Amino acid sequence: MAQQPLTPPPDLSGGRHAGLPLGIIGNCSFSALIDERAEVVWACMPRVDGDPVFHSLLGRNAALPQAQGYWSVELEGQTRSEQRYLDNTAVLVTVLRDDAGNAVEITDFAPRFRLHGRQFRPLAMVRRLRPLAGVPRITVRLRPAFNYGALPPAVTQGSNHVRYVGPEFSLRLTTNAPIGYVLAETAFMLREPLAFHLGPDETPEGAIEPLSRDFQERTESEWREWTRRLALPLEWQSAVIRAAITLKLCTSEETGAIVAALTTSLPEAPGSARNWDYRYCWLRDAFFVVRALNSLSEVETMEHYLGFLQNVALSANSHLQPVFGVGLETQLSERIASQLSGFAGHGPVRVGNQAHEHIQHDVYGNVVLAAAQSFFDERLLRRSGIEDFALYERMGELAFHHYHTPDAGMWELRHRARVHTSSALMCWAACDRLARIAAHLGLSAREPYWRKRAEVIRAAVENEGWNAELNCYVESFGGRDLDAGLLLMPEVGFHPGNHPRILSTLTAIEHKLKRGAHLFRYHAPDDFGAPETAFTVCTFWYLDALARAGRRDEARALFENLLSCRNHLGLLSEDLHPQSQQLWGNFPQTYSMVGIINAAVRLSRDWEEVV
The missing domain is CATH 2.70.98 (Beta-galactosidase; Chain A, domain 5)
Structure with a gap:
């Protein structure tokens, strides 16, 4: 498969913590x-x-x-x-x-x-x-x-x-x-x-x-009891356990919030100024955490998060902001802590995140998808019901209203708005899941209402998000660029992984976004120029797409390569340089740790093969 040439390795000198040990x-x-x-x-x-x-x-x-x-x-x-x-x-x-x-x-x-x-x-x-x-x-x-x-x-x-x-x-x-x-x-x-x-x-x-x-003895016992209840895959268990514990450490049990990472301003690449504060609850990232832990039968995190999520949903008027503080704070004004020089001298150190001002329409799907299991799972202490459904319907209405309007997209571009295909995709997912939930609750009038709306959005994605000349889905309606968010189509059930359109899109993404063994978020320059490092979760999404397309051996080899990129304790940050495979970006990144769990669950041999 043709790939873009590798960029020269960055200068990684200047810090004892380079590599994030x-x-x-x-x-x-x-x-x-x-x-x-x-x-x-x-x-x-x-x-x-x-x-x-x-x-x-x-x-x-x-x-x-x-x-x-x-x-x-x-x-x-x-x-x-x-x-x-x-x-x-x-x-x-x-x-x-x-x-x-x-x-x-x-x-x-x-x-x-x-x-x-x-x-x-x-x-x-x-x-x-x-x-x-x-x-x-x-x-x-x-x-x-x-x-x-x-x-x-x-x-x-x-x-x-x-x-x-x-x-x-x-x-x-x-x-x-x-x-x-x-x-x-x-x-x-x-x-x-x-x-x-x-x-x-x-x-x-x-x-x-x-x-x-x-205290130590009790704490050890508490964590071991927690991990003992996880439904683990047969293979890669130690990696999955460490990822699950790490995700748990990124939650606030007091409020239910799930932060994207525990740090601010670890740069995506040296000297890039791509330094962001990730110590907040992005509704997108939190959905992926909940989904991964649910796959291990750890539903307590979802139960805690739903309390946070419902408070968030109640705050929505004409739109829902994509990120909140751990205590439901809505104002996360961004400033520079100039007294600190930054990681290995790579400033600036930012406090707060401008993303709280962004319009990002995929958020509606992230809310509904995060809550969907709570309507079906009989283990929960409090299953969601009709009153909860009415609250999430508000998210569906916003999704249908906004799916064809420009936004900053899931990559939070600061100075460019488009109708992003991945945002419309998640708006479709919101309406699709509301239809399924309505059917489960016996709400005979609401199921066809949301099914029809999902079909309208599906038609728009299939017509306007598809580029016939390039023979692939593209980053935005009517566009020509590609981004890794398109790989989520099978993940949310829009197309099966072996659908012809998915296979041709996968081929195009391999050609445009793959560098060595790793995948970039997108290839077009953004507000800070061309990206220099691969976004680790995108490589996990690519791995998942390979497996769904029947290329399981390739997916397993790629997973082993990604595991080898973890630090000495089994942790991953946000980004990897594709040539040096050195860790960059905020740490530990929940997206990346989610990828470990999802890959292991998808690729592991079944227990029945050995037991």
């Missing part, structure tokens, strides 16, 4: 990113879209040398490190070693378990240290800052704690380590286990080391 911990309230040397480089509080009190991943404010946004445990003379998750958990273990035979083990987690009949997920992270070999000499450097690194904390201390006071909230470190050593960043010999509990300005109950050990 990061792990995440969290508890569905907040999260933290920890690098391979056990440095906490990113953690937003009091929630995932909040102030990054640890922000060194995006640079350190040179004006505040004692408040540089990180938390490290440094082993004197360290030469190497090892890092892994405890099986089937979100508990991260890092081992630092020197050449003299000394080693320290650092265990990081955010407490999460059932307590007093409800989920206990405090705004706290726990670090447990123990000497693993020899008598390691360590230095603890705890340097939070506030307002994206612009404000140093006021620091006070007690006999077993340190307070870091900010303008809106304060953090308290409780530890059995010598407080003076922590404050002065003094090197000391680690001879016995130490525990560090960093959280709200409250005193934990009981001695901190046994309390932290108990």
Whole structure:
């Protein structure tokens, strides 16, 4: 198959975190990113879209040398490190070693378990240290800052704690380590286990080391019980489990929101200025997360999300915005945090996202598709019914009204509006699913109403989204360009995967969008020029299209290649450079982790083959 030539590899120098060797911990309230040397480089509080009190991943404010946004445990003379998750958990273990035979083990987690009949997920992270070999000499450097690194904390201390006071909230470190050593960043010999509990300005109950050990045991048990309930495919189980846990960590159990990623401003490509804040709930991305977890029989996330989704749907008037804050915030005004230089110096650092102002018509299909299973699944504590259907009908009316009007599209182009085929496709999906739901609910008048509207949109997509000269569907009505969103047609049931139009569109996409083993979102230049990196979820969509077209062996080989691109802990970001296969973009990207689950479920051999 003819392909476009590869671009030269980018300059990847200038950052110790190039390649994103990061792990995440969290508890569905907040999260933290920890690098391979056990440095906490990113953690937003009091929630995932909040102030990054640890922000060194995006640079350190040179004006505040004692408040540089990180938390490290440094082993004197360290030469190497090892890092892994405890099986089937979100508990991260890092081992630092020197050449003299000394080693320290650092265990990081955010407490999460059932307590007093409800989920206990405090705004706290726990670090447990123990000497693993020899008598390691360590230095603890705890340097939070506030307002994206612009404000140093006021620091006070007690006999077993340190307070870091900010303008809106304060953090308290409780530890059995010598407080003076922590404050002065003094090197000391680690001879016995130490525990560090960093959280709200409250005193934990009981001695901190046994309390932290108990919290860890309960948290491990909670995650293992959660993963035990997953309906896993036969193959690639460890990859699927890690993807599922990662998706769960991108949810807010308080509100039901699902964020697109846990970071802001990790660039799509070096020096590209394609730096975006993804710590918000895109209705599009959330649908794909819900669909993937549902495929593993994890429906709790859908149940939580539906509460968020219904509040969102009620806010719609003439249109529905595509993205919201974790607490249903509608204003996500974009600004630059100029005091931070950006990831490996590749700024700017953006806070907020202009997409909240966009018109993106595919959102109506994403809402209805995310809710559709709730009308049919008898396992749910609360199945959706006629009242819920009436709410989602509002989305259908907007879909039918807008399917033929220009929008920014699913790729959120900032300065160009077209009638995007993928947006019309999702408007069709909204009406199609409403017809199916109406039939299931016995609403005899509403089923033909929505079926007719779906047929009208289908005819428009088939006539205006198809380019007879190019013999393929195209990115916009009457256009000539291609984009990877067209690969979703079989996914949402518009055409089967072996339909002649899908096969010819797949051929055209291979020719225009494939670079090496990876797929770009689109090939036409946008507001920032021509894209430089492949969008990982598009490669997963391509893989799925191959499988549906009967090219299963190719799909399996491509999946194995994608798995090899994960970082050392099995995580993926948003983008990949097709030649270096280096990770770029926000991290971890829910879209990409969804791709792992969907590919494994589609391509795995059946259990019946071995059991």
